[in-house]
Each structure stands twice: as C-alpha cells, then as structure tokens.
Amino acid sequence: MTHLPYILASYGLFAGLAGILAIGAALRLKAARTKLATLENSALRRSGAPTSQ
Amino acid sequence: MTRKTRRLWLVIACVACLGAAAALMLKAFSSDIVFFVTPSQVVSKPPPADRTVRLGGMVVAGSVKREKNGETPIARFEVTDGQAAVTVRYEGILPDLFREGQSVVAVGTMRPDGFSASEVLAKHDETYMPKEVAEALKKSGKWDPRFGPPPSAESWNTMTVQDAKKNAPAAPATPP
Amino acid sequence: MSASQSFVARTGSLFHRYANPGRFLRLGTRLQPWLTWPALFFTLAGLGWGLFYAPADWQQGDSVRIMYVHVPAAILASSGYAALAVCGLLSLVWRHPLADLAAVEIGPVGACITALCLATGSLWGKPMWGTWWVWDARLTSVLVLFFLYLGHIALIRAFDDPQRGYRAAAILALAGAVDLPIIKFSVQWWNTLHQPDSITLTGAPTMSSSMLWPLGLSMLGISLGFAAIVVARLRAAVMESRVRSLLSSTRRRGENA
Numbered sequence: 001m002t003h004l005p006y007i008l009a010s011y012g013l014f015a016g017l018a019g020i021l022a023i024g025a026a027l028r029l030k031a032a033r034t035k036l037a038t039l040e041n042s043a044l045r046r047s048g049a050p051t052s053q
Numbered sequence: 054m055t056r057k058t059r060r061l062w063l064v065i066a067c068v069a070c071l072g073a074a075a076a077l078m079l080k081a082f083s084s085d086i087v088f089f090v091t092p093s094q095v096v097s098k099p100p101p102a103d104r105t106v107r108l109g110g111m112v113v114a115g116s117v118k119r120e121k122n123g124e125t126p127i128a129r130f131e132v133t134d135g136q137a138a139v140t141v142r143y144e145g146i147l148p149d150l151f152r153e154g155q156s157v158v159a160v161g162t163m164r165p166d167g168f169s170a171s172e173v174l175a176k177h178d179e180t181y182m183p184k185e186v187a188e189a190l191k192k193s194g195k196w197d198p199r200f201g202p203p204p205s206a207e208s209w210n211t212m213t214v215q216d217a218k219k220n221a222p223a224a225p226a227t228p229p
Numbered sequence: 230m231s232a233s234q235s236f237v238a239r240t241g242s243l244f245h246r247y248a249n250p251g252r253f254l255r256l257g258t259r260l261q262p263w264l265t266w267p268a269l270f271f272t273l274a275g276l277g278w279g280l281f282y283a284p285a286d287w288q289q290g291d292s293v294r295i296m297y298v299h300v301p302a303a304i305l306a307s308s309g310y311a312a313l314a315v316c317g318l319l320s321l322v323w324r325h326p327l328a329d330l331a332a333v334e335i336g337p338v339g340a341c342i343t344a345l346c347l348a349t350g351s352l353w354g355k356p357m358w359g360t361w362w363v364w365d366a367r368l369t370s371v372l373v374l375f376f377l378y379l380g381h382i383a384l385i386r387a388f389d390d391p392q393r394g395y396r397a398a399a400i401l402a403l404a405g406a407v408d409l410p411i412i413k414f415s416v417q418w419w420n421t422l423h424q425p426d427s428i429t430l431t432g433a434p435t436m437s438s439s440m441l442w443p444l445g446l447s448m449l450g451i452s453l454g455f456a457a458i459v460v461a462r463l464r465a466a467v468m469e470s471r472v473r474s475l476l477s478s479t480r481r482r483g484e485n486a
Contacts, residue, residue: 003292003356010295010349011280014302017345018272018454021338025461032468039475046479061322068403075407079418087419088365109420148359150288158422174358177288179427181296181436187287198288206435213439214284 089158093137099163107160108141108168109176110134114153114199132159132168140167150175154199178202182209189217250467253327257464264460268453275447283443295353297444301451302346303371307409309339309455310374313381314406317399327463329395330470332402333385334462338455340378347375358422366415367423370408377405 079086089109090100100106109132116131116138128147131138141159151157156178161170180203187203189212190196196204203209279297286293313335319328350368351361362368385398416425427436434441 003290006352006356007280007291007294010298010352011276013345013348013352014276014298017341021341021458022454025458025465028465029461029468032465032472035472036468036475039472039479043475043479057322064318064321064403068406071404072407075411079411083419086366088363088421091420148357150357150359155288172360174360174363174422176422177357177424179424179435181289181293181427181440182287183284183437183439184287184290185284186437203435206433210433210436210441211438 091134091137092132092139093134095139095163095168096137102162102164105160105162105171107158108132108139108170109158110139110156112151112153112155112157113138117153128173132157141170141173142167143170143173145173147173148175150177152198154197154201180206183214183217185214185217186212250327250471254464254467257460257467261457261460261464264453264457268450268457271446271450272454273450275443275445275450278443279440279447283440284437286440289357292353292356293440295349296440297447299346299349299353300444301448302342302349304448305452305455306339306343306346306371306374307412308452309335309342310377310402310405311409313339313402314409317402320395320399321403327467329391329399330466331459331463332381332395332398334466335459336378336382336385336398338458338462340375340382342455343371343375343378347371363422365421365423366419367412367421370412370415374405374408374412377401377408381405 089107092108092110095106095108111133113131113133116129118129120127120129122144125144126146128143129140130143131140133139141161143159143161151173156176158174158176159168159170160172160174161168163169182203186209187196187198190204190209191198195208276297279294283294283297285291313332316325316328316332316335319325320332347368350371354363355361381398381401384401385394388394388397415421416423428434428441436444
C-alpha cells in the first residue's frame with residue numbers, strides 16, 4: 001500500500017502554489033518596472049521641456 | 054525619542070498582558086483541550102454511558118481478536134497507558150497503521166462490558182526510521198515494536214539502509 | 230532609562246537606514262538572484278531526494294514523503310507570522326514605512342503557505358491516522374493561525390487611509406503572535422493526535438539521517454523561496470508606490486498650470 005494519490009496530491013499542491021506565487025510576483029515586478037520607467041522618462045522629458053519653450 | 058521609547062514600553066506591556074491572559078485561559082481550559090483521556094483516567098472515573106469520549110493509549114500485544122459478523126469485521130483489543138487497560142470493541146475496518154503496540158485513539162462510549170468505539174484513529178509517534186533499519190533492529194533483538202517505543206535515536210539515526218542490509222543476515226547467528 | 234533611550238534611538242536609526250525605499254530597491258535588486266536561484270536548486274534537490282531516493286518509513290511506508298512538503302510549510306507558516314509581528318513592532322514603535330509595506334506583502338504569502346500546511350497535513354492524516362481532520366490542539370491552533378493571516382490581509386486593506394490600516398494590522402499581528410508558542414508547545418502541553426516534534430534543540434533527532442538530509446535541503450530551499458517571493462513582491466510594491474507618487478505629483482502640476 002503506497003498511498004500514491006495522497007503523496008502526488010501534496011507535491012502537486014506545493015508545485016501549483018509555488019508556481020502561482022512566483023509567476024504572480026514576477027509579472028507584478030515586470031509591470032511595475034515598465035510603468036516606472038515610462039513615467040520617469042516622461043517626467044524627464046517634461047522637466048526638459050519648459051526650458052526649450 | 055522619548056515618544057518612541059514610550060511606545061516600545063506600551064507595546065511590550067500590552068503583549069505581556071495579552072500573553073498572561075492567554076496563558077491563564079489555556080490553563081483553565083486545559084482539561085477540555087486534551088484530545089483524549091487515558092485508560093487509567095477512564096477506569097478511576099468512568100464517564101457516563103451517554104457521553105462520547107476519546108480513549109487514547111497503546112494496543113496491548115496479543116490482545117487483538119478479530120471476528121466477522123457477516124460482512125463487517127469486529128475487532129476486540131485492549132488499550133493501555135501502562136497503569137490500566139480497557140477493552141475496546143470496534144465494528145468496522147481498522148486504519149492501516151493499526152497493529153499491536155501502536156498508539157490509537159478510540160472514539161466512543163464507556164459501557165459496562167467495556168469501551169464501544171465508533172471510530173478508531175491510529176496515532177503514530179515522532180520516530181522516522183527506514184524500513185530496513187527497523188527490520189535490522191528487530192532481527193538483532195534490540196527492539197520489538199509490539200512492546201514499546203524504539204530504542205534511543207542516537208543508536209540508529211545515522212544507520213543507513215546499506216548498514217542495515219549488511220548487518221541483518223548476521224543478526225540471527227547471535228543468540229537473542 | 231537613558232541607556233534604553235539610546236538603544237531605541239540607535240536601533241531606530243539602524244532600521245531607518247533600510248527604510249529608504251531607494252536604498253531598499255538597490256539592495257533588493259542585488260539580493261534577488263541570490264535568493265531565487267538557490268531556492269529553486271535546493272527545493273528541487275530536497276523534494277526530488279525526498280520523493281525518489283529517501284527510504285520509506287518503517288510504519289508509514291511511502292506516505293512519509295509528504296513530510297518533505299508539510300514540515301517546511303508548517304515551520305514557514307509560523308515563521309512568516311513571526312515576521313509579521315516584527316513588522317508590527319517596527320511599525321508601531323518606529324513608524325517604519327518599509328515594515329508596513331512588508332507586512333502587506335508577507336500576509337498573502339504566509340496565508341498561502343499555511344493553507345498548504347493544512348492541506349498537506351490533511352492529505353497525510355487521511356491515510357495514516359484514518360481521518361482528514363481532528364480538533365486537537367495542534368491542528369486547531371494552526372487553523373487559528375490561518376484565520377489570523379486572513380484577518381491581517383483584510384484589515385491592512387480595509388481603510389481608505391492606508392496608515393490606519395497599517396496601525397490596526399500591526400496590532401493584530403502582535404496580538405496574534407500569542408498563537409505561535411501555543412502551536413509550538415501544543416504537542417507537549419496537551420495530548421494530541423499529532424505526534425510531538427522529531428527535531429528538538431535538546432535531544433538527538435528521532436529521525437533517520439537519511440530522511441533528515443532531504444528534509445533539511447527542502448527546508449532551506451522552501452525558506453529561500455518564501456524570502457525570494459516576499460522580496461520580489463516588496464520591490465514591486467515600492468515601485469508601485471513610487472509610480473503613484475509620480476502620477477499624483479504630475480497631476481498636481483497639471484492642476485497648478
């Protein structure tokens with residue numbers, strides 16, 4: 001008697017949860033980084049703009 | 054800075070008070086928090102017949118009798134805590150871990166002729182030992198799982214499966 | 230009193246050095262690969278060893294392999310809440326801004342790992358004990374921990390003014406920390422269906438070294454993974470707050486113009 005389904009379910013739950021948390025964190029990090037980069041770029045351009053006007 | 058120090062002491066005082074309150078409450082409800090009662094407690098103060106209790110202890114070696122009532126298996130065994138023993142009757146399939154010398158928790162009621170269980174749970178201990186090491190210990194006569202917990206962990210927890218396999222054939226040669 | 234004052238002041242300034250979000254971002258960016266890749270390596274090594282090479286237990290057979298997931302999850306569930314309590318202390322006493330952000334990010338990850346601990350415990354209990362769940366002191370106190378996490382997650386997001394949410398959640402985190410010693414010692418103070426700890430500070434582990442090694446590896450890997458996910462979320466949170474402040478400052482400028 002190996003109780004294989006219980007063991008596989010445990011490892012599967014772990015893998016699923018770890019995957020969801022890791023991918024979620026990575027996507028959030030990427031989105032925040034790109035948003036911050038575009039905002040800082042536009043802020044730089046705007047701060048440069050008034051002198052040229 | 055004094056404001057921060059004051060806040061620190063305030064937090065410490067609150068946590069200490071809360072901890073003390075929780076400790077007192079747990080102490081007061083201690084007898085209700087226990088998951089099972091021991092056979093000696095049941096023998097010295099038998100609970101009323103209509104009250105469901107959980108009886109915990111070790112299955113006495115050689116006390117298990119299995120019969121069959123049609124399709125349903127019936128098991129009778131004694132549960133002990135070393136001081137008293139209670140006979141338990143259980144109708145149904147016992148858990149896989151059930152064996153003589155195993156700790157179990159039987160849920161049921163105390164009857165005049167013994168304990169009638171509606172559910173039997175197996176309680177395993179905190180010892181984690183490879184099968185082969187357990188076999189080697191049994192063969193060398195150092196331990197019989199039916200009569201008690203395994204020997205001190207220092208004596209076997211660095212023993213590998215290979216050691217166990219190497220030692221096992223030699224063991225029967227030495228008289229127990 | 231003056232000694233304790235200078236202690237509070239000194240520790241405060243130490244914490245505030247890392248309260249600077251820019252400094253934390255630089256530190257976190259450098260730290261991240263050192264957490265992520267070792268976490269992946271040690272988790273795969275430990276769980277692979279546990280699942281395929283570690284020996285079966287003499288009484289539990291192969292079901293003992295659930296331990297390599299369940300035990301790290303259980304230890305991290307408690308450690309994560311201890312981290313929340315430390316964040317709560319930093320927030321209440323030193324008004325540490327990064328501690329508040331960290332508390333927001335640790336909560337969901339800790340709740341997930343506590344849920345994993347409860348689920349794997351259930352999956353272990355059914356074949357071994359013969360039941361999915363019992364109301365013994367260990368299992369109940371861990372369930373209480375799970376609800377404390379849920380309460381913390383809800384409370385810290387419950388107010389329009391985030392500062393009020395941070396204060397309330399910090400108080401809950403500190404008060405809930407009372408549950409941690411109850412979880413730890415429940416198996417000693419009361420008789421439970423759950424077995425006592427195999428690894429203690431005082432005695433030799435009652436576990437074969439051939440099972441202790443894979444357990445140690447997966448413990449290390451999953452802990453690093455917990456830290457890696459929290460650091461990544463915290464970095465994202467710092468960037469998001471900077472995005473918000475940039476947006477509001479440009480909007481203000483737009484209104485002024």
